[in-house]
Amino acid sequence: MNILLDLSFDGTRYCGFQVQKNGLSVCQALQDGLEQLLGTRPDVKGCSRTDAGVHAGHYALNFWADTRIPMEKFPLALNQKLPADIRVNWAKIVPDDFHARYAAHAKTYHYHIWNSQVDSPFNASYHHKLPGLLDVDAMNQAAQLLVGTFDFTSFCSAGCEVAMRGNTVRTITQCSVTADGPHVVISVTADGYLYNMVRILAGTLVQVGQHRIQPQDVIGILEQKNRGCAGPTLPAQGLFLARVDYPQDL
């Protein structure tokens, strides 16, 4: 049967979701757990690659396996075999042709910034620290201009395989910046992402918040199709995959 899992993980000590030659991946840790539980090591299809150090509130993946464990008991059983920084929230049997990556029609990422002269002693691995006060309203104005279907080449790190093949058009359906005291969150929902896209978008919105560029400048940055025009790639630890959307009839 084809099983869909919803995971949360703290990505701090992982090289990302995808199996890599150097470094422990979330996928590998999960496969180790599945192998202990099921006696076989299934191939796992993740909803996206995530960078080293990126976290997930909800990450979706699927795999094929035969098991008599009822799906409502599967999370508890598998969690006993997983490290504490990876947790399965729920499990579900899905149609045979379901693929966690190809079936996803939207993914939402949150980028967390601690915006205060004084660092927080808490959660150092869950946000990016920026002491200078950000203009959140200006960031939000810029965020609204990024909603739509655009060529996001300017927001894609060099070496991006997809860019080489020219598939650099994506649709952002929601982009917003909110502040709760010093805690600033950039939220983006899109049908897909280029390599480092959210971290570069966040770095560019931060430049708007620092008044180094104007909100409307993001339009020009998009039009340039040149990575050099956009802001810096912010560090991985502030980034969370917050949500993956699948068709409702799933």
Added chain:
Amino acid sequence: MNILLDLSFDGTRYCGFQVQKNGLSVCQALQDGLEQLLGTRPDVKGCSRTDAGVHAGHYALNFWADTRIPMEKFPLALNQKLPADIRVNWAKIVPDDFHARYAAHAKTYHYHIWNSQVDSPFNASYHHKLPGLLDVDAMNQAAQLLVGTFDFTSFCSAGCEVAMRGNTVRTITQCSVTADGPHVVISVTADGYLYNMVRILAGTLVQVGQHRIQPQDVIGILEQKNRGCAGPTLPAQGLFLARVDYPQDL
């Protein structure tokens, strides 16, 4: 001059605020930083002892020192000398007779519970995990019954020096239980606390939330003046000192 500091700290690796023979205290780490900054090691008056592993969103303390550093620059200067898990939020010159403990007329603590079958992979050192679903409404009913002036002997750990001296009456001005998804927070404001009082209150409210006792049973527990009647002392890591109140004219 008499200087008041507002601190946040992650208490995980400390034996509490107070200097202890065995183990590193927050006070000691702070005094080390002050000594590096000022060249003298001031005596520090904390607003309360905190247990090992307890955190603080806002902890108040005062000390006497001569310094030319303006108070608005003092936090930045001192933070450079402190470990990253202790941060000074602000500094202020206060009247000569101010004492952080005696001047405080109320302190608010929050106890954080992660109430889900599935643990969170995040923030393991900032909450207590309880898998069985808690009845938050019942907990809240019980919490309301604890608002008032009572003898809290039943909510004081054995060996409490204050209890020996009979000063076991305290006034709780606010007590509530709220849930945001699996994140349950018990909030208590009182003029003072007995040893382990919040952790025992939280343990007793959890028993109400588990339907092991009824909300109105907390009245009987207070009347018994017997530690054995109340619930267990919950672990330190879920506890935060959230706020210390001083007279407004300060």
